[in-house]
Amino acid sequence: MFNTKISKFLTAIAVVACTSNIAHAVEKTYPEIDTAVAKLGLQVQDIVDVPLEGMKGVLTDKGLFYVSEDGTMLLHGTLFNLKEGMRNESEAILSKVRISQLGKFKGDLIEYKAKNEKYAINVFTDITCGYCRKLHQQIEEYNDLGITVRYLAFPRGGVASQSYRDMVSVWCAKDPAQAMNDAKLKGQVAAKSCSNPVVDHYNFGAQIGVSGTPAIILEDGTLVPGYRPPQDMLQVLQGS
Missing domain, CATH: 3.10.450.70 (Disulphide bond isomerase, DsbC/G, N-terminal)
Incomplete structure (x- = not known):
């Protein structure tokens, strides 16, 4: 009998606790x-x-x-x-x-991975941006310093621009990393179309304060606007 009463008492406490948790989980609306x-x-x-x-x-x-x-x-x-x-x-x-x-875009980024990765940066980029091209020309230097570079699309002219259409082609290419190389280093873009994340990348950038390219997100969420040479970027990462 005593054990039965204890069991009922503990059950009652559990129900109250669950109800309390549910109440606290309800978010206030405005x-x-x-x-x-x-x-x-x-x-x-x-x-x-x-x-x-x-x-x-x-x-x-x-x-x-x-x-x-x-x-x-x-x-x-x-x-x-x-x-x-x-x-x-x-x-x-x-x-x-x-x-x-950022996590929801994990499979939609164009990545240049460092062999001995120590850091990773997520870069909003535009293939028509001069400093974006300069950064890309130094991809191997970033990688040699242990910095993996991941790209998100941010066509500065918006989603009705030629830059947007070209970046869709890059993301839709069979080999997006090579297509990015061709676009930034050779000015060559082969027209492609597919279901792509370019608009989502652009909207995400606008939401979190990106107004130009390159714009770099560090692993702690810090936004670093503009181009940083490889050694400067390493110092930023070491101090973050």
């Missing part, structure tokens, strides 16, 4: 923010807490904004935390997003 942002033609991807009273960080398809909980005020820019030594709160938010979202 309909006022959703409505206000939608009126601007933006799509809300996520809403996160920020150290700014009465405001939320709103990640959209066009980047990060700060919106009041009642949906009446909007800020766009970089948020610094003075109490934490000018910590860049905007970059802290976006770094987490970059890390979490």
Whole structure:
């Protein structure tokens, strides 16, 4: 009898615990923010807490904004935390997003792998970009330093540009890495079409603060804008 009562008591506790966990798992919604942002033609991807009273960080398809909980005020820019030594709160938010979202593109990147890999960088690139071509000319130097280079597409002219169509051809080639070599080193692009990730790459870049190429994402989510020579890139990676 005693054991039966104990069993029933433990079962009751388990049920309460499960119910409590479910309650905590329910995310708070902000309909006022959703409505206000939608009126601007933006799509809300996520809403996160920020150290700014009465405001939320709103990640959209066009980047990060700060919106009041009642949906009446909007800020766009970089948020610094003075109490934490000018910590860049905007970059802290976006770094987490970059890390979490990069994984879904794992099979859609064009990779130049280092034999003795120590680091990996993810580079938003455009085949018409001069500094992107310069970076690509030095792929072997990056690799020799133990740096694997992975490319995501970011046609600077948008998804209606010739650059976009050419990058689709590169990603649709039988050997995308060789097609990238031909496009950047020889200016040769063989027209191809297929189901491809170029639009998704471009939208992802716009979401996380990419505005030009090359733009480099480090393994900790840090965004490094612009070209960095191999040795400089190694120093950045060693210090990250």
